Amino acid sequence: MIWTQLPQFIVSGLTSGSIYALIALGFGIIHNATGVVNFAQGEFVMLGALSMISLTRGAGLPILVAFPFAVLVVMGVGGLLEIGPVRQSRSRNILILVMITVGASITLRETAMLIWGKTPRALPPFSGDEPLVWGPAAILPQTLWIIGITFVVVLALSFFFSRTMVGKAMRAAAENRRGAVLIGVAVHRMTLLSFVLSGGIGAVAGIIITPITTMSYNAGVMLALKGFSAAILGGYGNMKGAVIGGLLLGTLESLGAGFISSAYKDAFAFLILLLVLFIWPAGLFGKEEIKRV
Numbered sequence: 001m002i003w004t005q006l007p008q009f010i011v012s013g014l015t016s017g018s019i020y021a022l023i024a025l026g027f028g029i030i031h032n033a034t035g036v037v038n039f040a041q042g043e044f045v046m047l048g049a050l051s052m053i054s055l056t057r058g059a060g061l062p063i064l065v066a067f068p069f070a071v072l073v074v075m076g077v078g079g080l081l082e083i084g085p086v087r088q089s090r091s092r093n094i095l096i097l098v099m100i101t102v103g104a105s106i107t108l109r110e111t112a113m114l115i116w117g118k119t120p121r122a123l124p125p126f127s128g129d130e131p132l133v134w135g136p137a138a139i140l141p142q143t144l145w146i147i148g149i150t151f152v153v154v155l156a157l158s159f160f161f162s163r164t165m166v167g168k169a170m171r172a173a174a175e176n177r178r179g180a181v182l183i184g185v186a187v188h189r190m191t192l193l194s195f196v197l198s199g200g201i202g203a204v205a206g207i208i209i210t211p212i213t214t215m216s217y218n219a220g221v222m223l224a225l226k227g228f229s230a231a232i233l234g235g236y237g238n239m240k241g242a243v244i245g246g247l248l249l250g251t252l253e254s255l256g257a258g259f260i261s262s263a264y265k266d267a268f269a270f271l272i273l274l275l276v277l278f279i280w281p282a283g284l285f286g287k288e289e290i291k292r293v
Contacts, residue, residue, distance in 0.1 A: 004136050005136070005258060006136075006255075006258075007134075007135060007136050007137035008136065008137045008138065008258075009251075009254045009255050009257075009258040009259075010137075010251060010254070010255075011137050011139055011143060012254045012258075013247075013250045013251030013252070013253060013254030013255060014143075014147060014247060014250060014251060015143045015146050015147065015212070015250070016209075016226075016250040016253065016254065017230075017246050017247035017248065017249060017250020017251055017253075018146050018147050018150035018246065018247065018250070019146065019150075019205050019208070019209045019223065019226075019227075019246070019250075020223075020226050020227050020229075020230040020245075020246035020247075020249050020250050021150060021154075021230060021242060021243045021244075021245070021246025021247055021250075022150055022153060022201050022202070022204060022205035022227075022246070023041060023042070023045060023201075023202060023205055023223060023224065023226070023227025023228075023230070023231075023246070024227045024228070024230040024231035024234065024242035024243075024245060024246045025153075025154075025157065025201055025239060025242045025243070026038070026041050026044065026197075026198040026199075026201045026202045026205075026227070027041055027198075027227060027228055027231045027236075027242070028231055028236065028237050028238065028239055028242045029194050029197050029198050029201070030194050030195060030198045031231075031236060031237050032170075032171075032174035032194070032237050033170065033173060033174050033190055033191050033193075033194035034086075034097070034191055034194065035094050036086075036094060036097045036098055036101065037098050037101070037228070038101045038195075038198065039098065039101045039102045039104075039105045039224065040081060040101045040102075040104040040105040040108060041198065041202055041220075041224050041227065041228075042105065042202075042220030042221050042222075042223050042224025042225075042227070043104075043105050043108035043109055043112070043220045043224075044074050044077070044078060044198065044199045044201075044202025044203060044206070044220070045202045045203070045205050045206035045209075045219075045220045045223050045224070046108075046109070046112060046206055046215060046216075046217065046218075046219055046220035046223075047073070047074045047077060047108065047112065047202075047203065047206070047220075048070055048071065048073075048074045048202060048203025048204065048205070048206035048207050049121075049123065049203075049206035049207055049209070049210040049215035049219075050112060050115075050116050050121065050206075050215060050217070051069075051070040051073045051074065051203070052066055052067065052070040052123060052206075052207045052210070053116075053121050053122075053123050053210070053215070054116075055069055055070055056123065056124075057123075063126060067207060070203055070207060071200050071203045071204060071207070072200075073203070074199045074200065074202060074203035075196045075197075075199045075200040075203070076196075076199075077108070077199055078195040078196050078197075078198055078199025078200070078202075079192055079195055079196045079199070081101075081104050081195055081199075082191060082192045082194075082195035082196075083192065085100045085103070085104060086100055086101075086191075086195070087188070087191075087192075105220075105224075109217055109218060109220070109221075110217075112217040113217040113218075116217055117217075118216065118217060119216070120214040120215065120216040120219075121210075121214060121215055121216065122210070122211070122214045122215075123207070123210040123211045123214075123215070124211060125140070125141060125142045125145075125211040125212075126141070126142060126145050126208075126211065127141045127142075127145070128141055129141070129142070132144075140212065142208070142211045142212055143212075145208055146208045146209065146212075149204065149208050150208075153201060153204060154243055157201075157239065158239075161239070166193070169185045169186075169190055170190045170193060170194065172185055173185055173187045173190040173191070174190075205223075205227075206220075206223075222266065225269075225270075226249065226269055227246070229245075229249060229269055229270060229272075229273045230242065230245040230246035230248075230249045230250075231245060232245075232273060232277070232283055233245035233248065233249055233272070233273055233276055233277075233283055233284060234246070234248075234283055234284050234285055234286075235282060235283030235284055235285035235286025236283060236286060237286070238283070238285045238286055240285055241283055241284055241285035241286060244284065244285070245283070245284060245285075248284075249269055249272060249273075252268065252269075252272050253265060253268045253269045253272070256268035256272075
C-alpha cells in the first residue's frame with residue numbers, strides 16, 4: 001500500500017523542494033556577486049513571512065497588497081545589510097565577511113523574537129484549504145501557489161540576467177570583478193542589488209510556505225541549511241543547479257520520510273548531500289576549479 005502513496009510523497013517533495021530552490025537561488029546570487037556565503041538568508045525567509053503576517057492580520061491589508069509590501073521590507077533589510085556592515089567592513093577577507101553575515105543572522109533572529117515573540121504564527125492559505133484530488137494524491141491549493149510562484153520567480157530571474165543590461169552587468173561583475181570595473185560597471189551597485197534581490201527571493205519563499213508550515217523567529221535556521229544544501233547539491237553559484245538541486249533534495253527527503261521514517265526527515269537531506277558530494281565534489285552542475293601551483 002505504501003507504493004500507492006508515492007504520488008503524494010512526490011507532491012510533498014516538490015512543494016518543499018520549491019522553497020529550497022528559492023533559498024538556494026538567494027545564496028547563489030550573493031555568492032556570485034561577492035564570493036560570500038550569506039548566512040542571514042534564512043532570516044530573510046523568516047522576516048518575509050512574519051512581515052506578511054503583521055500586514056495581513058495586524059494591519060488588515062489584503063494579501064495582494066501585503067505580499068509586495070512584505071517583499072519590499074525584506075529587500076530593504078538586505079540592502080541595509082550590504083550598505084552597512086558588509087560594505088563598511090575594513091577587511092575584504094571572505095571569512096570575515098561570512099562572519100559578518102553570521103552576526104547579522106543572529107541579530108535579525110533575536111530582533112524578530114523581540115517583535116513577534118516565540119510563538120509560531122500562521123498565515124491563511126491564499127485560496128482556501130480544500131484539497132484537490134488528483135488520482136491517489138491530494139493537492140492543497142497552496143501547493144499550486146508555491147510551485148507556480150517559484151516557476152514565475154525562476155523565469156523572471158532568467159529573463160533579468162539574460163535580457164536586461166543590469167542583469168548582464170551583474171553577471172559581468174560576478175564573472176570578473178576587476179574586468180567589470182574597467183569597462184565601467186558600478187560593482188558596488190551590483191553587490192547591493194544582489195543583496196536586495198536575495199532578500200526579495202527569501203521573502204517570497206517565506207510568505208508562500210507559511211500557510212502550510214507556520215513561521216517562528218528561529219524557523220529560518222533550518223530552512224537556510226536546507227537551501228544551502230540544495231545550492232551545494234546543484235553546484236554552488238549555478239542558478240540552474242540551485243533549482244534542480246532544491247527540487248531533487250525536497251523530493252528525496254519526502255521519499256525517505258515516507259518509505260523509511262519521518263523522524264529522520266531532516267537527516268535525510270544532509271545524508272543525501274554527503275553522498276552526492278562524495279561522487280561529485282563540485283555538485284551536479286558545478287565546475288571544479290583548476291588552479292596553477
